[in-house]
Amino acid sequence: xxxxxxxxxxxxxxxxxxxxxNITIIIDATEANIEYALDGGNYNIIVYHRSxxxxxxxxxxxxxxxxxxxxxxxxxxxxxNTDVKVGRHGLLNVHSTYLASNDxxxxxxxxxxxxxxxINLDNSVVALKDAELLMNVVGNIVKGAKRSIHHQKxxxxxxxxxxxxxxxxxxxxxxxxxxxxxxxxxxxIDEDVLFYMNARGLNRATALLLxxxxxxxxxxxxxxxxxxxxxxxxxxxxxxxxxxxx
Numbered sequence: 001x002x003x004x005x006x007x008x009x010x011x012x013x014x015x016x017x018x019x020x021x022n023i024t025i026i027i028d029a030t031e032a033n034i035e036y037a038l039d040g041g042n043y044n045i046i047v048y049h050r051s052x053x054x055x056x057x058x059x060x061x062x063x064x065x066x067x068x069x070x071x072x073x074x075x076x077x078x079x080x081n082t083d084v085k086v087g088r089h090g091l092l093n094v095h096s097t098y099l100a101s102n103d104x105x106x107x108x109x110x111x112x113x114x115x116x117x118x119i120n121l122d123n124s125v126v127a128l129k130d131a132e133l134l135m136n137v138v139g140n141i142v143k144g145a146k147r148s149i150h151h152q153k154x155x156x157x158x159x160x161x162x163x164x165x166x167x168x169x170x171x172x173x174x175x176x177x178x179x180x181x182x183x184x185x186x187x188x189i190d191e192d193v194l195f196y197m198n199a200r201g202l203n204r205a206t207a208l209l210l211x212x213x214x215x216x217x218x219x220x221x222x223x224x225x226x227x228x229x230x231x232x233x234x235x236x237x238x239x240x241x242x243x244x245x246x
Contacts, residue, residue: 001019001020001021001022002021002022002023002024002226002227003021003022003023003024004023004024004025004026004226004227004228005023005024005025005026006026006028007025007026007027007028007029007032007034008028008029009029009031010029010031010032010033011033012033012034012035013025013032013033013034013035014035014037015034015035015036015037015038015045015060016037016038017037017038017039017041017043018038018039018040018041019040019041020041020042020043021041021043022043022044022045022225022226022227023043023044023045023046024045024046024048024226024227024228024229024232025045025046025047025048026048026050026228026232027047027048027049027050027051027054027056028050028051029051029054030051030052030053030054030055031054031055031056031057032054032055032056032057033056033057033058034047034056034057034058034059034060035058035059035060036058036059036060036061036062036066036084037060037061038060038061038062038063038064038066039063039064040063040064041064041065042064042065042066043064043065043066043067044066044067044069044222044225044226045066045067045068045069046069046071046222046226046229046232047068047069047070047071048071048232049071049072049074049078050074050235051074051076052074052076053076053077053078054074054076054077054078054079054080055079055080056078056079056080056081056082057080057081057082058080058081058082058083058084059082059083059084060084060085061084061085061086061087061113062084062085062086062087062090062092063086063087063088063089063090064090064091065090065091066090066091066092066093067092067093067094067095068092068093068094068095069094069095069096069097069222070094070095070096070097070098071096071097071232071236072097072098072099072104073097073098073099073236073239073240074102074239075101075102076102077102077103077104078098078102078103078104078105078106079104079105080104080105080106080107081107081109082106082107082108082109082110083109083111084109084110084111085110085111085113086110086111086112086113086114086117086118086119087113087114087117088114088115088116088117089116089117090114090117090118091117091118091119092110092118092119092120093120093122094108094110094119094120094121094122094123095122095123095124095222096108096121096122096123096124096125097124097216098123098124098125098126098133098135099125099126099128099212099216099239099240100125100126100127100128100131100133100165101128101129101130101131102130102131103131103132103133104131104132104133104134104135105133105134105135106134106135106136107135107136107138108121108123108135108136108137108138109138109140110138110139110140110150111139111140111141111142112139112140112141112142112145112148112149112150112178113142113145114144114145114148115144115145115146115147115148116146116147116148117145117148117149118148118149118150119139119149119150119151120149120150120151121137121139121151121152121153121154122153123135123137123152123153123154123155123167124155124216125154125155125156125157125165125167126156126157126158126159126212126216127156127157127158127159127165128159129159131165132164132165133156133164133165133166133167134164134166134168135154135156135166135167135168136168136170137152137154137167137168137169137170137182138170138171138172139152139169139170139171139172139180139182140171140172140173140174141171141172141173141174141175141178141180142174142175143174143175144175145175145178146175146177146178147177147178148175148178148179149178149179149180150171150178150179150180150181151179151180151181151182152169152171152181152182152183153182153183154167154169154182154183154184154185155184155185155186156184156185156186156187157186157187157188157212158186158187158188159188159208159212165186167184167186169182169183169184170182197210209240209241212240213237213240216240
C-alpha cells in the first residue's frame, strides 16, 4: 500500500499504522510536525522538504521495521528536531541527504527504548559556499535495552569557503549487553581528482556536479518503492544541478 501526505501548515501529521505501507511526506510549509506511531509491519518512508525556510519537529515510537529517508536539497534555511524511540524487536534504518547552501541545523535524537531493538543511521551532507551547518546526532541505549544495536555513520563534504560545518556524533549507553558504534568522515573536494576529470574533457562545474551527486547517493531503487518516487527523483536531480552549477 502507498500513502502520500502533503504538509501545507503546522497541523500535526500522525502516522499511525499497523501494516505494510510505503509513505511519502512532501513538505510545502514553513513549519511541520510529524508524529510516528508504527506498530508491526514494514514501512518505507520519504520525508521530502521542498518549501522555503522550514522548522521541522518529529517525535514518536516505532515498534516495527522502518526505513526513513530524509531529503533536503533546498536553498533555504532548515531547523530540524527529531526525537524517535524504537521498541522491542523494532528496526529503524535512517538515511539522510542534505545539500546545504544556506544555514541548516539538524538535531537527531534516536533511542533504543527496549531490548532487542536496532537503529542504523547513515547521514550524508554536502555543504556549499556561504552555508553554516550544524548536525547533532545523538544515540541513546537506555537501561534494560539489552541486546540492542545502534550504529551511526556520518559524512560531510565541504565545497569552497563556507561559514562553518560541524557534525557531532554522540552515544549515550546505559546498558552493557549491546553493540554500538559511530563514525564521522569530513573533507573537501580533492583537487587532484578534479584535475584528472578536467584533463578528460569535463569542465570544473560538471566535474563537481558528478562528484556531489555520487556523494549524496540518491538511490534509484529507493525512489522506485514510492508512488511519487520517480517524480521526486527527477526533482532532486534538477535541484542538485541548479545549486551546484550556480
